[in-house]
Amino acid sequence: MDTIGVHISRKEAWNKVTGAAKYNGDTPVAGILYAKVLTSPYAHALIKKIHIAPAMKAAGVKAVITGDYMPTLSGPILKDRPPIARNRVRYWGEPVALVVASSEAEAMSALQLIKIDYEPLPIVRTIKDAVQPDAVLLHENLGSYSCAVQDVYPIPGTNISTHEKIRKGNMNLGWQQSDVIVASSFSMPSSDHIALETRNAQAQILPNGNVIIDTSSQMPFTIKEDLSQLFSIPEGNIIVRVPLVGGAFGGKSSLNLEILAYLASLAVGGKLVRIANTREEDIGTSPAKISVEAQIKIGATKEGYIQALECTYYVDCGAYTDSGPRMAKAISADCSGPYRIENLWCDAFSVYTNKTYVTAYRGFGHCASTFCMERILDQLSARLKMDPMELRMKNLIQPGDLSPTQTTMTLSNMGNLSQCLEKLKLTMDWKKGSRIVKKNGMVISKGISCFWKTSSSPTNAISGVVLSLHSDGTVQLNFGAVEIGPGMKTTIAQIVAHKLRMNINKVYVTMEVNTQFSPKHWKTVASMTTFMAGNAALKAAEDLKKKLCTIGAAILQCAPEDLDIGNEQVYVTSNPSISIEFKDLAQGYQYANGNAIGGQIIAYGSYTMKHLTPLHQETGEGRSGLSWTVGAQAVELEYDPKNYTYRILRAATVIDAGTVINPKAAKGVLMGGMSMGLGLGTREEFIYDLHNVLENTSLRTYKLIRLGEQPEYSVDFVETPQQDAPLGAKGLGEHGILGIPSAFANALSLAAEADFNKIPISPEDIWKIKTGGHYDTL
Numbered sequence: 001m002d003t004i005g006v007h008i009s010r011k012e013a014w015n016k017v018t019g020a021a022k023y024n025g026d027t028p029v030a031g032i033l034y035a036k037v038l039t040s041p042y043a044h045a046l047i048k049k050i051h052i053a054p055a056m057k058a059a060g061v062k063a064v065i066t067g068d069y070m071p072t073l074s075g076p077i078l079k080d081r082p083p084i085a086r087n088r089v090r091y092w093g094e095p096v097a098l099v100v101a102s103s104e105a106e107a108m109s110a111l112q113l114i115k116i117d118y119e120p121l122p123i124v125r126t127i128k129d130a131v132q133p134d135a136v137l138l139h140e141n142l143g144s145y146s147c148a149v150q151d152v153y154p155i156p157g158t159n160i161s162t163h164e165k166i167r168k169g170n171m172n173l174g175w176q177q178s179d180v181i182v183a184s185s186f187s188m189p190s191s192d193h194i195a196l197e198t199r200n201a202q203a204q205i206l207p208n209g210n211v212i213i214d215t216s217s218q219m220p221f222t223i224k225e226d227l228s229q230l231f232s233i234p235e236g237n238i239i240v241r242v243p244l245v246g247g248a249f250g251g252k253s254s255l256n257l258e259i260l261a262y263l264a265s266l267a268v269g270g271k272l273v274r275i276a277n278t279r280e281e282d283i284g285t286s287p288a289k290i291s292v293e294a295q296i297k298i299g300a301t302k303e304g305y306i307q308a309l310e311c312t313y314y315v316d317c318g319a320y321t322d323s324g325p326r327m328a329k330a331i332s333a334d335c336s337g338p339y340r341i342e343n344l345w346c347d348a349f350s351v352y353t354n355k356t357y358v359t360a361y362r363g364f365g366h367c368a369s370t371f372c373m374e375r376i377l378d379q380l381s382a383r384l385k386m387d388p389m390e391l392r393m394k395n396l397i398q399p400g401d402l403s404p405t406q407t408t409m410t411l412s413n414m415g416n417l418s419q420c421l422e423k424l425k426l427t428m429d430w431k432k433g434s435r436i437v438k439k440n441g442m443v444i445s446k447g448i449s450c451f452w453k454t455s456s457s458p459t460n461a462i463s464g465v466v467l468s469l470h471s472d473g474t475v476q477l478n479f480g481a482v483e484i485g486p487g488m489k490t491t492i493a494q495i496v497a498h499k500l501r502m503n504i505n506k507v508y509v510t511m512e513v514n515t516q517f518s519p520k521h522w523k524t525v526a527s528m529t530t531f532m533a534g535n536a537a538l539k540a541a542e543d544l545k546k547k548l549c550t551i552g553a554a555i556l557q558c559a560p561e562d563l564d565i566g567n568e569q570v571y572v573t574s575n576p577s578i579s580i581e582f583k584d585l586a587q588g589y590q591y592a593n594g595n596a597i598g599g600q601i602i603a604y605g606s607y608t609m610k611h612l613t614p615l616h617q618e619t620g621e622g623r624s625g626l627s628w629t630v631g632a633q634a635v636e637l638e639y640d641p642k643n644y645t646y647r648i649l650r651a652a653t654v655i656d657a658g659t660v661i662n663p664k665a666a667k668g669v670l671m672g673g674m675s676m677g678l679g680l681g682t683r684e685e686f687i688y689d690l691h692n693v694l695e696n697t698s699l700r701t702y703k704l705i706r707l708g709e710q711p712e713y714s715v716d717f718v719e720t721p722q723q724d725a726p727l728g729a730k731g732l733g734e735h736g737i738l739g740i741p742s743a744f745a746n747a748l749s750l751a752a753e754a755d756f757n758k759i760p761i762s763p764e765d766i767w768k769i770k771t772g773g774h775y776d777t778l
Contacts, residue, residue, distance in 0.1 A: 060106030174308025174343030178299025197246025205270030250360030415656030447746030449739030454625030464519025473582030527731030534726030539605025631655030673736020
């Protein structure tokens with residue numbers, strides 16, 4: 001049975017559902033020490049003095065460290081963040097001291113004994129504050145920070161950590177050709193990843209100098225490289241181990257607790273130390289999702305053909321950059337949405353504020369940019385008195401058109417969005433109308449959104465796969481992508497089984513990633529694991545086949561090219577009855593007289609991203625990703641105009657993901673993203689007070705969409721194979737979330753006959769817009 005396009009249960013499924021699966025820290029270790037962090041009560045302040053002596057004398061305490069202990073600056077783009085604040089704090093919740101003790105309770109008690117003298121400083125509360133000419137500077141040394149990449153453009157003397165530009169076409173001509181021009185401002189707040197497993201890490205330094213890091217992370221190899229660079233440790237001395245990860249959504253794609261665990265272990269002579277966030281710490285101290293503010297201006301002919309688009313995005317990266325500049329780049333690179341727009345001008349800024357710093361989040365900025373673009377399209381369609389579906393169909397980007405970065409589009413690298421929209425029409429009964437008023441006064445409305453996304457990986461990102469044969473002829477698959485939930489370990493096993501023409505139950509997968517023996521995989525991010533590891537797996541499977549046929553030829557007395565493989569056998573193509581089983585070749589072949597040839601068969605494959613280039617600093621021309629995954633989404637809701645409340649009835653996605661390797665698993669991943677999108681649209685946001693203290697740091701106050709509130713979900717596929725992808729499969733891990741907030745806002749705006757340009761949208765928000773915030777006593 002072929003393994004592609006069929007429902008395959010995950011390799012780790014039974015262990016997970018029975019509770020046998022092990023996550024980081026699940027296995028008790030005798031003698032382990034525990035670290036806890038003291039955080040800043042101020043969003044911006046100078047640290048005048050830290051009094052640690054009483055804490056050092058507390059029961060069970062082994063060490064207390066501050067920012068002066070091994071001072072360094074880290075960051076994947078700009079090295080601007082101290083692991084522990086030194087001299088100054090820049091956000092509420094920033095680590096200022098760390099206690100290592102025999103138990104968590106003792107460490108937490110000792111934290112209360114540390115006293116810190118602060119001198120509060122003026123706060124940069126918002127993006128608007130940050131970009132004022134006389135704004136308080138959060139990083140006076142911005143111009144002297146080390147850049148981890150070449151294509152980041154901080155502006156010294158400001159709070160702008162990068163400025164990304166897209167310049168395409170002739171804007172003056174575009175506006176002249178436009179009969180209708182619409183402009184609006186949009187806003188999307190910061191929020192949290194809320195992975196089920198909070199961030200946690202363990203570190204130990206062995207007598208031989210080896211540093212062992214056990215962590216819940218999406219990037220074990222980057223952790224190894226970063227620690228090596230920061231502390232001048234040979235990479236071979238650093239071993240990072242990652243078991244199954246209990247969710248991440250981008251939040252575990254940067255160096256965070258691992259560096260604190262290492263410093264803690266160093267401070268106690270290399271002993272094993274564990275640090276684990278509480279939910280409150282995970283929300284308030286570790287990195288969050290970006291907030292975005294944008295101004296969009298769009299022009300079109302009276303027939304609905306878009307002639308010009310001008311957009312300005314401000315990405316709030318918080319107190320430190322982390323991957324904020326890269327998300328500004330990703331937003332600008334795809335700023336047009338999946339539409340043909342010849343005249344295009346985009347500026348995307350990453351700015352510092354006194355808020356929790358940010359890192360990647362599912363969609364990598366595209367959820368925000370999609371919200372802005374799809375809302376302005378609905379506003380344009382209203383001005384044109386045109387059906388929103390028709391407006392989008394008229395303007396879809398086509399093969400031969402250029403992307404915002406001036407990459408030529410093809411059917412292979414972008415798929416078939418028009419077919420997605422046609423399927424969505426049928427799924428949502430679009431012909432019946434997008435706004436229906438029922439006899440009881442309730443309003444049923446539908447909103448749509450298109451989306452697209454390409455990756456923003458390094459131009460030289462790599463992935464490797466190793467295959468080895470067991471003595472019974474079964475295959476062991478080992479690669480360095482982390483199983484964070486979507487089932488990519490199973491997906492790559494399906495690709496291997498397909499290529500080797502064998503039963504997938506005979507392909508065994510190494511679930512843990514260990515940088516000492518797992519082949520390197522850049523990061524488990526960007527919806528690129530199937531593409532990168534899948535291509536490497538095909539090469540490894542081809543290498544395995546070649547080696548099997550080489551030794552098989554010596555035994556079957558023919559040329560290797562006369563042989564093929566299937567059903568765990570090597571056989572003569574012209575006469576399959578002449579064959580030999582994998583198990584007889586797996587670890588060498590022994591003749592009847594006892595002589596042996598060959599040895600254990602181990603195969604490998606490696607893949608490197610191809611033909612990517614940095615984007616030009618002034619025009620944005622270049623290539624940041626190999627392909628785009630496109631799709632269309634819709635939300636249907638019921639609105640109560642009397643009480644300003646709503647109920648989401650259903651949400652639908654039609655996506656062109658190329659060849660869908662495991663349809664059931666793919667639907668589950670997309671539905672999870674759709675649920676997250678509804679959370680962002682309806683309730684999820686960080687709430688800061690006037691002093692930028694984060695107020696909702698627990699699941700009592702940070703609201704999620706919950707069981708019983710989920711609507712009916714529908715997921716369908718269009719399959720346009722991508723020629724350079726493994727078996728034609730495209731990435732889809734992030735895409736379920738992308739258009740749902742905008743489809744929801746479009747549906748609610750239509751139902752309430754008001755424009756909602758900020759999410760989340762609560763009944764109170766509707767009431768304020770509809771009434772001006774004044775109670776109607778009648």
